[in-house]
Amino acid sequence: MSPNLSRELRAVRKEAVSQGWTVLRGKRYWKLRCPCPMKHKKSMSLTPSNPNYVKNLLGELRRATCWKG
Numbered sequence: 001m002s003p004n005l006s007r008e009l010r011a012v013r014k015e016a017v018s019q020g021w022t023v024l025r026g027k028r029y030w031k032l033r034c035p036c037p038m039k040h041k042k043s044m045s046l047t048p049s050n051p052n053y054v055k056n057l058l059g060e061l062r063r064a065t066c067w068k069g
């Protein structure tokens, strides 16, 4: 995994925490849980192989959850 991708994943986790999400580390995935009543959830790979992984993930978060920004 490239240093860039690693940094992007860290930025997503940091942003999640700043929006009040809970971030838990599983075996292969980070588990993101939102603070709103709809209890949105998203898994984030620890070691994605797709270079567009973070971009796609953010798109899904914006479309399907209460993610802001």
Ligand SMILES: [Zn+2]
Residues within 6 Å of the ligand: 034, 035, 036, 037, 038, 039, 040, 065, 066, 067
């Ligand atoms: Zn939510």
